[in-house]
Amino acid sequence: MALEHAILVSLDERPGTGYELARRFDKSIGFFWAATHQQIYRTLKRMDELHWVTAEEVPQDGRPDKKVYRVDDGGRQELRRWLEEAGEPATIRHDLSVKVRGASLGDPGKVADEVARHRDQHAERLDVFRAIEKKDFPDPSALHGRRLHQYLVLRGGIRAEQALVEWCDEVLAAMRTDMREDGGAR
Amino acid sequence: MALEHAILVSLDERPGTGYELARRFDKSIGFFWAATHQQIYRTLKRMDELHWVTAEEVPQDGRPDKKVYRVDDGGRQELRRWLEEAGEPATIRHDLSVKVRGASLGDPGKVADEVARHRDQHAERLDVFRAIEKKDFPDPSALHGRRLHQYLVLRGGIRAEQALVEWCDEVLAAMRTDMREDGGAR
DNA sequence: TTGGGGTATGCAACTAGTTGCACAGCACGC
DNA sequence: GCGTGCTGTGCAACTAGTTGCATACCCCAA
Numbered sequence: 001m002a003l004e005h006a007i008l009v010s011l012d013e014r015p016g017t018g019y020e021l022a023r024r025f026d027k028s029i030g031f032f033w034a035a036t037h038q039q040i041y042r043t044l045k046r047m048d049e050l051h052w053v054t055a056e057e058v059p060q061d062g063r064p065d066k067k068v069y070r071v072d073d074g075g076r077q078e079l080r081r082w083l084e085e086a087g088e089p090a091t092i093r094h095d096l097s098v099k100v101r102g103a104s105l106g107d108p109g110k111v112a113d114e115v116a117r118h119r120d121q122h123a124e125r126l127d128v129f130r131a132i133e134k135k136d137f138p139d140p141s142a143l144h145g146r147r148l149h150q151y152l153v154l155r156g157g158i159r160a161e162q163a164l165v166e167w168c169d170e171v172l173a174a175m176r177t178d179m180r181e182d183g184g185a186r
Numbered sequence: 187m188a189l190e191h192a193i194l195v196s197l198d199e200r201p202g203t204g205y206e207l208a209r210r211f212d213k214s215i216g217f218f219w220a221a222t223h224q225q226i227y228r229t230l231k232r233m234d235e236l237h238w239v240t241a242e243e244v245p246q247d248g249r250p251d252k253k254v255y256r257v258d259d260g261g262r263q264e265l266r267r268w269l270e271e272a273g274e275p276a277t278i279r280h281d282l283s284v285k286v287r288g289a290s291l292g293d294p295g296k297v298a299d300e301v302a303r304h305r306d307q308h309a310e311r312l313d314v315f316r317a318i319e320k321k322d323f324p325d326p327s328a329l330h331g332r333r334l335h336q337y338l339v340l341r342g343g344i345r346a347e348q349a350l351v352e353w354c355d356e357v358l359a360a361m362r363t364d365m366r367e368d369g370g371a372r
Numbered sequence: 373t374t375g376g377g378g379t380a381t382g383c384a385a386c387t388a389g390t391t392g393c394a395c396a397g398c399a400c401g402c
Numbered sequence: 403g404c405g406t407g408c409t410g411t412g413c414a415a416c417t418a419g420t421t422g423c424a425t426a427c428c429c430c431a432a
Contacts, residue, residue, distance in 0.1 A: 001388075002279070005281070005285075008288070009291065017411090018411070019410050020410090023409095032279075032280045032284060033278070033279055033281070033284055034278060034279065035389085036389075038389085038391085038413095039389060041412065042388095042412090065411090066409085067411085079291050079292060080291065080292040080293070083285055083289065083293065083297055084296045084300075086303065087285070089311075090279060091220040092218055092219070092220060092346075093218075093220065093277075094219065094276050094342075095188035095192075096273065097339045097342055097343075098195060098218060099269055100339050100342075101195055101218075101339045102191065102198070102335075103335045104331045104332040105266065106265060106266040106269035107266070110269060110270045111269055111270075114269075114270075114273065118275060122275070144364050144367070145290045145364070146290045148361070148364055149286050149288075149289045149290060149361075152286055152361075153287045155353065155356060156286075156357075159349045159353045160278075163345045163346060167341065167345045170338065174329075175334070175338075178329075178330055178331070187417080189418085189419095203379090203380070204380080204382095205379065221419085222419075222420070222421090223380095223381090225418080225420085227381065228382090228418095228419095231382095246379090246380085251380090251381090253381085374432090375430105375432090376429105376430090378427105378428080378429080379426100379429105381424100381425085381426095384421100384422090384423085384424105385421085385423105386420075386421075386422100387418100388418080389417080389419090390415100390416075390418090391414100391417095392413105394412085394414105395410100395411085396409100396410085397408105399406105399408080399409105400406090400407090401404105401406090402405090402406105
């Protein structure tokens, strides 16, 4: 399981509360490892018990205390262990593909609409990634260490979203041609 | 949840037992929706209770009866409903990206080795997909309906694996350059 | 003849992830 | 002065997915 490890990486960059971490997961890290705030709170609690992180209770005026977590030695050790461990290729769960494969069992036009919707969502996210790339990494060849690694992960996101947009376009073109030819050489 | 729907799509193409379905998931459909035999057995049982599938018990000499499942009217209806439903973009869980992002907290060389391993696995799967494409779909422009949809899903797999191979290569090149320059302009 | 691999089903226990809700007060706009 | 949305934590109940094992018999090779 990598949620612990994603949290460790994120907390190492900057300590923070569960809530804050959830926000970060909605943005950067979460593009590569999705998690809800519930999951994060429970995992942080467990990690605290394992001494992978330490919590500092910060009293606040009015509202309840917040807990600022930071990585502990145990966590750094665990992270090093995990980084060297051989992992399995990610298990894929891509329901849009399942829909395309089953399109002829329903209304293929409706499935094409769904593909078009996803295409737009992926294109939007691709724009977001490209904007981050331009703004935060204007000169990739000058990058080293952590900054380079952050950039490379972003590059992965860009490649993935681009591939998805192109695939959606291919699917749409083929399905629309097929539907137009419906009365023809079937 | 799409496991039910993936099973419906697969059973519609050809009825089969839970065991057989698990085999199919190891191959074709499973490249886009991973599932273990346990999950499939439990889901089939539930789908039977919902009258989405019907089970035909086939006695066998010696070994226990097998249950051949096929799609029922309820299942076809449910599948049509699901196909038209707007779905969320897939939640991503790509732990290799988390490892790359955290590489500087451990041994970057070891992480690069891990990226290389994954690169080879993806390249292998890409070869498998390309072989299927050549063998089963020699003339894509002549495809219609279900065959076309199967082809398009395969195309998605090819694009995804290709993007991953290229990304791994980019990561490897950049990380190796960075490590070579280690004593230099850091 | 013994052990490994394939066909075939399934329970039990576990881990992981989701959804809905509750509490608590702040700031801001209408 | 009221509703909305943000920060912040967390419980409870649920659904989904994993792992290990058990049963049962087959075939084939060492």
